[in-house]
Amino acid sequence: MIQILVIDDEEPIRNLLARMIELEGYKVVKACDCQSAVKQMEVQPFDVVLCDVFLPDGNGVDFIFDIKKNLPNAEIILLTAHGNISDGVQAIKNGAFDYITKGDDNRKIIPTINRAVEVVEKQRGGKKPSLTYSFDSIIGESRSLQQAVSLAKKVASTDVAVLLTGETGTGKEVFAHSIHYASPRSNNQIVAINCSAFSKDLLESELFGYKAGAFTGANKDKKGLFEVANHGTIFLDEIGEMAFDLQARLLRVLETGEYIKVGDTRPTKVDVRVISATNRDLKKEIEKGNFREDLYFRLSVFQILLPPLRERPEDVASLSQMFLSVFAGKLKKEIKGITPEALTVLRNAEWRGNVRELRNVIERSAIICDEWVTLQDLPVDLQNNLSEGNNSNDEFELAAIERKHITKVLQYTNGNKTETARLLKIGLATLYRKIESYGISQNEKTTFSK
Numbered sequence: 001m002i003q004i005l006v007i008d009d010e011e012p013i014r015n016l017l018a019r020m021i022e023l024e025g026y027k028v029v030k031a032c033d034c035q036s037a038v039k040q041m042e043v044q045p046f047d048v049v050l051c052d053v054f055l056p057d058g059n060g061v062d063f064i065f066d067i068k069k070n071l072p073n074a075e076i077i078l079l080t081a082h083g084n085i086s087d088g089v090q091a092i093k094n095g096a097f098d099y100i101t102k103g104d105d106n107r108k109i110i111p112t113i114n115r116a117v118e119v120v121e122k123q124r125g126g127k128k129p130s131l132t133y134s135f136d137s138i139i140g141e142s143r144s145l146q147q148a149v150s151l152a153k154k155v156a157s158t159d160v161a162v163l164l165t166g167e168t169g170t171g172k173e174v175f176a177h178s179i180h181y182a183s184p185r186s187n188n189q190i191v192a193i194n195c196s197a198f199s200k201d202l203l204e205s206e207l208f209g210y211k212a213g214a215f216t217g218a219n220k221d222k223k224g225l226f227e228v229a230n231h232g233t234i235f236l237d238e239i240g241e242m243a244f245d246l247q248a249r250l251l252r253v254l255e256t257g258e259y260i261k262v263g264d265t266r267p268t269k270v271d272v273r274v275i276s277a278t279n280r281d282l283k284k285e286i287e288k289g290n291f292r293e294d295l296y297f298r299l300s301v302f303q304i305l306l307p308p309l310r311e312r313p314e315d316v317a318s319l320s321q322m323f324l325s326v327f328a329g330k331l332k333k334e335i336k337g338i339t340p341e342a343l344t345v346l347r348n349a350e351w352r353g354n355v356r357e358l359r360n361v362i363e364r365s366a367i368i369c370d371e372w373v374t375l376q377d378l379p380v381d382l383q384n385n386l387s388e389g390n391n392s393n394d395e396f397e398l399a400a401i402e403r404k405h406i407t408k409v410l411q412y413t414n415g416n417k418t419e420t421a422r423l424l425k426i427g428l429a430t431l432y433r434k435i436e437s438y439g440i441s442q443n444e445k446t447t448f449s450k
Contacts, residue, residue: 002117005046007031008079009056012418013102017050017109023330024110026117034058034066041070047120048097048113053080064094073123075116079109089202095220099202108197115192119228122189135178138171139319142312148175148304155302156182161254163239163299164277166306169356172277173237175306180233185273188232191225196241204246204262211263224261226253226270233273239299240280240291247292254298274299309351309358316347316358323359324373327366335366338373345375345382364423368412379425380405406431407440 004026008014011032018028029046031037034057040046049067053060060078067076075097078088088099097116100108138149155162156179164172173192180190198206209224225234236242242250253259254274258267276299285291309316320338328335338346342365351357361379369377376383380402406424413419421431434440 001025001027002047002120003027003029003045004048004050004113005029005031005037005040007033007037007049007051007055007060009033009052009054012416013052016416016419016422020110021050021113024113026113032056034063037063038066038070041067046071046074048116049074049076050109050113051076051078053078053091061091061094061096064091064096068095073120075119077109077112077116088199089205092202092205092222108194111192118189134181138174138178139322140312140315141318142307142315144307144312145315148306151302151304152179153182155179155304157184158302159184159273160301161273161299162275162301163282163303164275164306165282165303166279167308167354168279169354170306170308171355172306173235175304176233176235176237176275176277179275180235180273183233183273185232189229190233190235191229192235192237193225194237196238200243200246203242204249208249208259208268209261211261224268226259226272227268229272230270231272233275236274236276238278239276240278240282240285244290244292247295251292251295251298254295309354310349313347316349316351317343319355319358320346320362323362324366327363331366333366334371335369335373336371339375342373342375342378345378349382360425364425367423368408376405402434403440406434410440 004021006014006017006021006028007030008017009032014030014032018030021028026048029040029044031040033055037049037051049071051060051063051067055063060080064076064078067074076095078091078096078099079102080099091099097119098112100112135149135153138145140146152162152175162176162179164175166172176192177190180186193203193206195203205222205224207224207226209222209227212220236250249259253270253272257271258269260267282291282296282300286293286296309319320343324335324338346358346361353360361382362373364379365373365377383401383405406420409420409423410417413423417431418428421428424431426434
C-alpha cells in the first residue's frame, strides 16, 4: 500500500489532510515538525511526503534535502498558507514534486498526490494506479454528451492533437484520460498539468526540465513532463492561461518534436501526443493578443465541446446515484438513495460548477445524511429554490434553515470550524461571522472548538 507522510504543525489541518488522503485509500502517518518527521522516516518508508513550509523547527523548502537523504525515491509536495512564487521556484529546484497554496488550491491536493503516486509507481515498475478512466466511466445518456463521447472514441485511435472545450467542471480531464487509455499509447504514461497553477518560469521548468548546474540550486538533472510522457500523452489543462512567450516554446515542440532544456546544448527528442483543454474562447483570446494563432491551429486539429450540466438535466439522477455510491463506500455508510424531493431539486439546479459542483454536493450530503439523502441534507442555497415566491417571511425562514444547517455540520465535525467551512464551501471568516450573526452557542448540543 502507498504510504504518505503528512507534516504540519497545526493539528486540525494535519488531521483534515490525513482524513482526506485516507479516503482515497492511502495509508497516512502524521508528524508535527521536522524532528518528529525524521524519526518517522528512520523507522519506515514513505512514497509521498506532504510537508508544510513553515514548521516550528525548520523551513519546508530547506527540509527537502533532509527528506531526500532519508527517502531518496519519495516525491515531496510542499504546502503553504501564503503563496510565494520565489519559494515555489526554489522548492522545485530543491527537488519537490509540486508546491501548493493552502485554501486556494485545496482541490488540487488529492489530484497532485495521485500524480505523485503515478510517478512513484512508474519508477519502481509497479502497476498503474487503479483509475477507472474509460469511456464506460462517463455517466449520462443525454444526446449532447453522447455526441461528445462518440467524437472522443473516434479520435482516440488516431495520434492527432485534441482540444477539449467547455465550462469549468464539465469533465475535460476525464475525457482526456479516457482518450489516452483507448489509444495505442495506453501502455505508456499520461501526464497532466494545470497551466494556470504555475508562474511562467515554474511552468517552463515543469514542462521542459533542466540540466544540473543550469542555475543555483539545480543539483541534478530534472526531467520535464514532456520527457516523462515520452511515447505517451501529455494533458495541458487550462491551456488558455499559458504565458504568451512560453507558447512559442510549446509550438516548437509540437512542430519539431524536440526542445532544448535549460543548461543543455543538445536537443531532447520526444514523441508525445498532446491533449489540451480550456474554458476560454481561444479565438477571442487570439483577437486580444493573448494567444498565438499558430499554436491554436496546432492544438485544435480535433475539437470536442463538452456540454454544461444545466443543458442535460436528464443526466443528473444517474450522476448523483453514482457519486453517492462512491462516497458511501469511502465513508463505510449504508445509504439507500436520494429522496424524490431532493432529486427534483438537484435536477432543477443551475450547476454553475457543472459535474464537479454536483460531485461536491453529493459528497457533503453523503457525510451529513442518515439512510437517505433528503432535502435537508442538501446545501442551503439549493433548499432555497423551493422557497421562491414566498412572502416577506422568506428572509426569516431561510435564515432559520441556514442556522440549522450550520449547526448540524458543526455537530458532525465535533466543532472543527476549519473542516466545517470546507464542507459548507465557505471561507473560515464567513463561517465565524455566520456563527456570531445567528447566535450559535458553543454549548449548543456539542462543544465547538476553534
